[in-house]
Amino acid sequence: MKLIYEKSQPGRRASAIPRHAGLPAPEVPAELRRAHPPRLPEVPEFELVRHFTELSTRNFGVDTGFYPLGSCTMKYNPRVNERLVGLPGFAQLHPHQEEEGAQGALELEWRLEQILAEVTGLDAVSLQPAAGSQGELTGLMLVRAYFEDRGESAQRRKVVIPDTAHGTNPASVTMSGYELTHVQTDTRGNIDVEDLRAKVDEHTAALMLTNPSTLGLFDENIEELERIFHGAGALMYYDGANLNAVCGISRPGDMGFDIVHINLHKTFSQPHGGGGPGGGPIAVRGMLEPFLPVPAVVHRDDGSFGLDFDRPKSIGKVRGFTGPFGVFVRAYAYMRMYGPRLREMSEAAVLNANYVLARLKDAYELPYDRLCMHEFVLSARELKREHGATALDVAKRLMDYGFHPPTIYFPLVVPEALMIEPTETETKETLDAFCEAMLAIAREAAEDPELLKEAPHHRPVRRLDEVRAAKTPIVKYEFEQHPAIVR
Amino acid sequence: MKLIYEKSQPGRRASAIPRHAGLPAPEVPAELRRAHPPRLPEVPEFELVRHFTELSTRNFGVDTGFYPLGSCTMKYNPRVNERLVGLPGFAQLHPHQEEEGAQGALELEWRLEQILAEVTGLDAVSLQPAAGSQGELTGLMLVRAYFEDRGESAQRRKVVIPDTAHGTNPASVTMSGYELTHVQTDTRGNIDVEDLRAKVDEHTAALMLTNPSTLGLFDENIEELERIFHGAGALMYYDGANLNAVCGISRPGDMGFDIVHINLHKTFSQPHGGGGPGGGPIAVRGMLEPFLPVPAVVHRDDGSFGLDFDRPKSIGKVRGFTGPFGVFVRAYAYMRMYGPRLREMSEAAVLNANYVLARLKDAYELPYDRLCMHEFVLSARELKREHGATALDVAKRLMDYGFHPPTIYFPLVVPEALMIEPTETETKETLDAFCEAMLAIAREAAEDPELLKEAPHHRPVRRLDEVRAAKTPIVKYEFEQHPAIVR
Amino acid sequence: MTHPFLALTDADVEEMLRTIGVSSVDELFRDIPPGVRLDRGLELEPALSEQELSAHLAGLAARNADTTRELSFLGAGIYDHYVPAVVDAVLQRGEFLTAYTPYQPEMSQGVLQSIFEYQTAICELTGMDVSNASGYDGETVTADACFVARHATGRTKIVVTEATNPQVRQVVKTYAPGFGLEVVEVPHRGGVTDPDALRQAADGAAAVIFQQPNFFGCLEPAPDLAAAANEAEALPVAHVDPLSLGVLEAPGRYGCALALGEGQAAGNMPSYGGPHYGFLACRRDFIRRMPGRIVGETVDAAGERGYVLTLQTREQHIRREKATSNITTNQTLLALGGLVYLTWLGPQGIRELGETCLSLAAYAKERLQEVAGLELLFADRTTFKEFAVRLGRNARDVVRDARTLGVHPGYALGRDYEGLDDVLLVAVTEKRTPAEIDRLAAVLAEVA
């Protein structure tokens, strides 16, 4: 399909801009004035609409079908949230509006914080971080500020992460100036406690852990972990990406964690938008509250809501304003539609995952044979060894059956990993159809592996060459090389 | 693809309905109480969204691509209109709201009437009719009321329509209790004036004419027609379906017409919605104003707007309230974005049509070799005679090229008719691509007619059997015959 | 031609004129006699940009007291029910929104299947065998039914109860002369129709039309009314509120020949009166007399199930003056909204919705009865979501005064019925809360 730039013709336009007679002429000093207009597309409005409509049909979303992308919690995004976020009182509210003119927004933020505190079992919340990874970074900044405040910052330089950790965890450690300590996973899929004990000491600043882990397994030794870290004077950070498994069932605060980020776009249904936006609020234990980003949302004694910038120990700001407000509206709306029934949400997510697991585990290798939580990881190692069909091939072949593939090749501890997260918002019929497809593909791998290796066959494009893209990167349209399209 | 009823499972639901404790119990006498619940679908909200999203992808609209459906003016529907019509001040306004609480709506209706009066060249407008065909019927009711008022109603029983007329014209004549007089089309595509002269007399109530006609031709003798009908004391009704050709160029009122309906969904861009809604306001000469439907929208001396129900000579009401208000919002918005530049709109529509005509007339038969207005009619008669490929086959084959087919087998005076209306909202590139496809199909008809007869090949379904559907009509889902789907 | 909705560049125009073989755009209009050309520009205000237009229309919208700005108990045919967000999300899909009548079924399976599903939903609700794809509104489908009845029975009289929506009756009367019909109205007795009176009137009639719940909100003895019509061999036609059909019996179950009504309550916004959809369903006997589109199931060349417009020989584009109606453009998009809404509701939802309306309205009756000077008009009748209350003074004055307090208390029945100048018709949907009803009572206590 053509690029929008290839549909452009000089002189066409979609916009009409108000012009006013009798005003001062627009003046820019010559040396600052734009010399060559940007080559933005020149198309009438209907071409614009058709172009993006057609593009959308070349994309697959949760609204299109089953999207069991592990670790991403691709659940249904309620349509009412889109309507609510578009209310002028929210969408057209300027973030510099005075507190008196933003009481509704501030109250919403405050209420959202209360709910998140209850769900995580912690004391204070900052909504500011823009996504999970920024939540992690913010959390580690809090760790640093906390230990600085206690005079232990020079001593505590290490952050422990397990080998199952998501890539953002180590990256955040680096960006926050900490050093990494890796711990292994034991044969049951828990953190290897013996390995750990040897590595945690007075130089340890914190643990970063996802629980349930990226294997979809709840760490059975969580209480022991708590004793080890807190015993060593270190803090515990909870990567909340997998909170969808445990809402109302088990709370990070109760597990012993001191800092938690919540992925609003996963557990609480901010639509993922092709890659974002997200929201990564952090919840903390009381002793860490003074260090949270400014401004803090406060509920004043007179019943009004406000912003408190006067937090001398605060780490500062990690993003503009109070955070991605539109994401808060959606998350708040979503949680209000569940209330205490959030527990049912998590139960259904876990039930769905275990059902699919039960149906697939004979056909695919299951590295850790336990009940899973909201997701699980299979391995295509045997398929590869026996028939040459990789996890990638299975993924591509699933497309032909009308499903989005699972996450693949992650977590790294599982070779040829297939990480499957059905979420709670699927019918049993859909789960069954997916299982049938997975089972059929396992058979196809044995009978006709080319079918997998050449997949997908029924998408708008065939398999794409990623190596070539990286070798000679073409990262924007090169007008000069396409003179024909400009008359 | 499954029907929504086939995705239903007892116990699922998408809605949550507010319930209130402590209120009186809901009571319905036993003999009036529903015995068996309606078998509406039982699906969760995400299944609903996926179902209709998938259904939509099996449909083709103007937003999808070129849609040259003759007589239907499938132009771009500005997205801003959808936003405006959804403003609470419009969408949530109750039609029984008092005048003082609906000043904005009434002003909009009044302004729209003013614009339509200027565009049609007539004096008074009623927005009430729900579509073109209801506009026609309303117009004929006005004719009857007018002649009743003059005491000529028993005498004038006949309405003249040309053989090119749209089917709604004769149907409206029947529904209004009139008798039909048919006139022929001459070799240039105009009304045959000699045939006509013999048929118009003191029994004639009115002429109904589309001009430009459904052949896309402007009647060159329009001034003579006016003399004949008005000379006989009859009225002239203008079917405004083709107004897109002449906005700002030639006005029905100036042509001599006394009553005009305007298809707001064609010329003024109400999205067609898969079949509707539409809007069919009628504009009339002053002498007919007293007979217009009630209520009339009035602009009072004090500057306020109101509804006048006190019109003793009115024909009454043809629809609820003042008409399809949402359609008015869109049409008004559309016309305000053009203003006097509506002329450019019509010019572009006519230019596009003539361009496509010029490119196709060697490959397809052109029954009336004139410049066309906003649309034109080709014939596939030769293709059929020589290669057995009918207009229907050409239409189906066009689908494979990604285009919506033109209107076919209408108007009836052209055998194997292909009625093509490109509208103004297309790029030259799109028109060229369509022409190439039509030319390719003409070649295919000669070289490989089966390609046409078996078309379409690339749609979600193959060619559908319409005869079978009519023979044993299945017009709703038969639950009883599908016990399997209900567990 | 650099308008956002136009695309032709100067170069395009030049090339196109050359291909056509004319030298100017003006020349394309040479067939229009000079005498009928407009020799000036259109006298319209200059073109607005989208931004300016939006500001202008926001200004107009702001001068309307909509139901988000005024607590409203207005009903009388159009109701403030909650429309869930999924409805608009579906209707705004360009593939639905910008398509037209599915003449070409292979391009239109989305619309066709959804109409088929809509027809099924309407048949389920009404207990009928056949539904068309929609009519313009609740008024015009009633006129349509008269046309069906006239041709099905050969008779020329239509009986309609006085407790039927006045606008419905007006439209029927406007259409009647053209159909060669006379219209007879049967008065109500104490808020409902007397079956015996109806039986008398029905003698020799083509159809008997009644509304359930009727315009006063009261439940008619609908089975008895249908029986009265059937006895006279007139077709019983029920004009029903679709949202009552989760708790009230389906007309098909008590002998009606046709069931129809205004679809707005089920999935459309009030929108100052439209666009909405009228639904029209009948017993199988009348399938070939139905006006409007009907979608039927069939198979494609590969034997797969698919949907097409069917029984088109009823329609104007085939039958012309012999058609069952002149309708072509209908209300498909709004009917699709209805289908999405009814799917959202489901069988449990529609029952619960009806029950919530019943309970809230019963509560409202209790509360208003407690207000000194207020009296229920038909106190001994069962109502659904609407009821009539007699005030101390002219209802239009009460409406005006209540509105200054931010409450629209209902519809002044004196607009349509003699002797009811002091009567208000109060509608209570599931969108209202007990607290809002308390506020209504307080306001009426102040102004009524």
Added chain:
Amino acid sequence: MTHPFLALTDADVEEMLRTIGVSSVDELFRDIPPGVRLDRGLELEPALSEQELSAHLAGLAARNADTTRELSFLGAGIYDHYVPAVVDAVLQRGEFLTAYTPYQPEMSQGVLQSIFEYQTAICELTGMDVSNASGYDGETVTADACFVARHATGRTKIVVTEATNPQVRQVVKTYAPGFGLEVVEVPHRGGVTDPDALRQAADGAAAVIFQQPNFFGCLEPAPDLAAAANEAEALPVAHVDPLSLGVLEAPGRYGCALALGEGQAAGNMPSYGGPHYGFLACRRDFIRRMPGRIVGETVDAAGERGYVLTLQTREQHIRREKATSNITTNQTLLALGGLVYLTWLGPQGIRELGETCLSLAAYAKERLQEVAGLELLFADRTTFKEFAVRLGRNARDVVRDARTLGVHPGYALGRDYEGLDDVLLVAVTEKRTPAEIDRLAAVLAEVA
């Protein structure tokens, strides 16, 4: 489990448990030690229906004074530009809205191609070679640029002008310690930055960050600032208003290494601060140091053009602790909004928009200067759409008083700058009209 967002019937649950081989849902959680289980229900308010939720949120929204209810001249980083309806129409397409990062390109050509088009638009606007797929906002992309500069130069000092958005500076300072960076600020002189002062500060710096137009709305001598940085072999980083780039020169044309900024003005609603997108573009030299997603062109197995995420070895999921950033979820949907908006604008539109802003702001300056007691703060500077005006009294008090008259007159600069307590920063976008500016002048005449 009859929640609208859940689907499992009792029968489903039973069958699934049987397949799994457990006897209850509770049993699925057996790996969770009892000591860390929640032994009570969540203490949250009961679930709301969609209707109740909508009423609740409409109530909250109504307690915000948004720009449809108050005539607003607030800017200071977030602007009330007109967002055309096509933007939301595209973003609400479920295929875009509900997809995630296009890891599987064959499922995601829609998102991938549109990001590629977005990257092209950003490169065209900024005159750069490479754009990423978006960062969180204008603040964090500036911190990202510091990380790039630190690793590209090996240096540990960041210079930023004081006339750069205060929030941007705060975020840079929050990130700096983790990056091992110190931050030095260069004061403005009379509303703009002195190139010589900047040159001095730039010595040994990794990057020099300035804003164009700067926070006061003034046009910096940007080419001179970039030259000053280049002389010191520090990377010049321009923080730009995307909508100024129809009239102002592209940073790539005057020697900048990176160009970035807040995308909100181009196609996003103010939304009380987000979600928006930050754009980040650089010269080709830095392509392998860029943080975040980048889409590249390639071919499929049949040789057809297609798009994929590329240069992923920069990213955390491959490189983990050695990645160029920890970012994964970004702001794709908002950037898509930006692309749709910029496509809507086109080259003519963006120039005209800039000109309209320039003219209206110039008019506003004229009008406010006429008001007794008001004085332009940097009267001899050229400004774009925003300017500072000195009032007779504390600007926050003036804001409060003006708001009671329905006008928000602008941003009180004393929030961030010492000595500017009586200064107001007034933003004028193309959404304002001369009449509205007159109203601002009248209100300030009354309260300032």
